[in-house]
Amino acid sequence: MKNWFTLTCIIFLLTSCEKQNFDEAPEIALEEIGPEQIIAIKDSIYMRISFYDANGDLGENMTNDRHLFVVDERLELAHEFRISAIVPGGAEVPIQGELEWVIPSVFITNTAGEPEDVTYRIYLFDREGNKSNTITTPAISIVP
Numbered sequence: 001m002k003n004w005f006t007l008t009c010i011i012f013l014l015t016s017c018e019k020q021n022f023d024e025a026p027e028i029a030l031e032e033i034g035p036e037q038i039i040a041i042k043d044s045i046y047m048r049i050s051f052y053d054a055n056g057d058l059g060e061n062m063t064n065d066r067h068l069f070v071v072d073e074r075l076e077l078a079h080e081f082r083i084s085a086i087v088p089g090g091a092e093v094p095i096q097g098e099l100e101w102v103i104p105s106v107f108i109t110n111t112a113g114e115p116e117d118v119t120y121r122i123y124l125f126d127r128e129g130n131k132s133n134t135i136t137t138p139a140i141s142i143v144p
Contacts, residue, residue: 025130026053028122030137031098037141040108045140048100049122056095057127059083068099071121073136074109083124108142115143 032048047070051058059067059082066080086095103120110116117139124132 024055024126024128026051026058026124026126026132028052028124028132028135030122030135032100033137033140035140037143038106040142040144041105043106045103045106046100047103047120047122047137048098049135050096050098051124051132052094052096053126054094055126056087056091056093058087058095058124059085060127061085067126068101068124069122070101070103072106073119073121074116079103106140106142108144113144115141117141 028049028051030047031050032046034046035043038045061084064082067083068081070079070081071077072079081101083099086097087093106118108114108116119139120137121134122137123134126132
């Protein structure tokens with residue numbers, strides 16, 4: 001019985017020593033979005049997020065893969081962006097920073113042409129396919 005307990009403890013210790021990857025997914029936060037009101041088709045929306053990636057595998061240089069997704073919640077229409085590699089040579093180091101972009105010429109979807117609000121869902125993927133948390137923007141008013 002004593003050997004069985006010892007063997008069980010050794011197996012438990014060996015399996016608990018495996019590399020744990022709890023923090024592989026990047027984390028993002030909304031820093032800025034604006035303006036609060038835009039004119040349909042004429043104005044653009046500016047967005048800026050901050051990110052943290054524990055193992056630094058965010059972005060790529062050798063492909064045209066898209067990593068950043070900004071989804072218009074009215075239509076489930078995704079604007080996709082490529083992120084260039086931030087850490088050279090594949091080093092696994094924690095990184096943090098900011099990303100910014102513009103959504104050009106947003107349009108009104110209702111047939112009456114009345115003002116409407118738009119919100120966006122934002123998330124990204126690292127090279128390993130780990131999805132970040134998803135953030136939702138405040139509403140922006142679109143006027144004709």
